[in-house]
Amino acid sequence: MEKLESDSNKLLSNYSWVAGDCLDLLSELPDKSIQLILTSPPYNIGKEYEEKLLLEDYLYFHEKVIAESVRVLKEKGSICWQVGNFVNQGEIIPLDIIFYPLFAKHGLKLCNRIVWHFEHGMHNRRRFSGRYETILWFTLSDEYDFYLDPVRVPQKHPNKRFYKGPRKGEISSNPLGKNPGDVWKITNIKNGHPEKIDDGHPCQFPISLAERIILSMSAEGDAVLDPFGGTATTLVTALKNNRVGISAEINEKYYQLGLKRIKQFEEGKLPHKAAPSL
Numbered sequence: 001m002e003k004l005e006s007d008s009n010k011l012l013s014n015y016s017w018v019a020g021d022c023l024d025l026l027s028e029l030p031d032k033s034i035q036l037i038l039t040s041p042p043y044n045i046g047k048e049y050e051e052k053l054l055l056e057d058y059l060y061f062h063e064k065v066i067a068e069s070v071r072v073l074k075e076k077g078s079i080c081w082q083v084g085n086f087v088n089q090g091e092i093i094p095l096d097i098i099f100y101p102l103f104a105k106h107g108l109k110l111c112n113r114i115v116w117h118f119e120h121g122m123h124n125r126r127r128f129s130g131r132y133e134t135i136l137w138f139t140l141s142d143e144y145d146f147y148l149d150p151v152r153v154p155q156k157h158p159n160k161r162f163y164k165g166p167r168k169g170e171i172s173s174n175p176l177g178k179n180p181g182d183v184w185k186i187t188n189i190k191n192g193h194p195e196k197i198d199d200g201h202p203c204q205f206p207i208s209l210a211e212r213i214i215l216s217m218s219a220e221g222d223a224v225l226d227p228f229g230g231t232a233t234t235l236v237t238a239l240k241n242n243r244v245g246i247s248a249e250i251n252e253k254y255y256q257l258g259l260k261r262i263k264q265f266e267e268g269k270l271p272h273k274a275a276p277s278l
């Protein structure tokens with residue numbers, strides 16, 4: 001890993017892709033050096049990349065990761081924790097409910113609970129099929145960086161006009177588009193998706209989802225950290241948008257796939273599916 005300079009606003013390179021434990025990476029980062037932490041941690045459901053733990057052991061590990069994440073976060077920075085459900089003997093336990101107190105104990109404020117809606121996934125016969133996950137967006141206070149204009153989506157009625165008052169007849173909607181709201185319909189990565197890696201990560205993160213967060217919560221040159229790197233989606237999305245990407249992945253197979261995706265980006269060959277207009 002490239003070391004960070006003593007000045008926490010500067011990095012020696014535009015990315016660090018680390019093979020190893022995220023806690024080791026976090027220990028190398030100075031206090032208040034990261035603008036945005038965006039990650040999707042393992043859900044403790046026994047996927048090939050994780051060992052299923054007792055829930056209390058799973059949360060104990062994440063408490064340590066969250067404590068370190070809060071330490072390295074800039075004063076006006078953001079943490080986005082994207083999670084689904086923990087399934088225990090057929091019972092659904094929403095992980096966002098469980099994770100919330102781990103952030104609240106550090107005094108963080110929940111700015112939004114974003115619903116990521118998708119239309120593909122496992123089909124169930126004894127309950128409704130799950131078609132969403134959530135993103136918990138936390139900030140340290142009410143003073144945080146947020147950039148709405150880069151992520152606006154087309155207006156539903158772009159020619160709507162004021163019907164009375166001093167601006168009667170003028171266009172009433174923002175010409176740059178509307179706020180995308182807190183329910184995002186973005187396709188998840190399944191077979192046929194251009195970003196799908198053959199024999200890759202079973203829960204690969206779509207670039208368009210990471211991009212909306214990165215563009216709205218960081219500026220060019222800012223450092224974006226993903227403690228659970230997977231196949232480097234957050235990192236390559238950060239690079240794509242002129243941010244500094246920092247990430248770790250403990251699984252050697254996924255680490256190597258991440259290296260491949262970084263190379264694809266550097267060669268201008270990174271597959272990418274844009275988010276649909278809402």
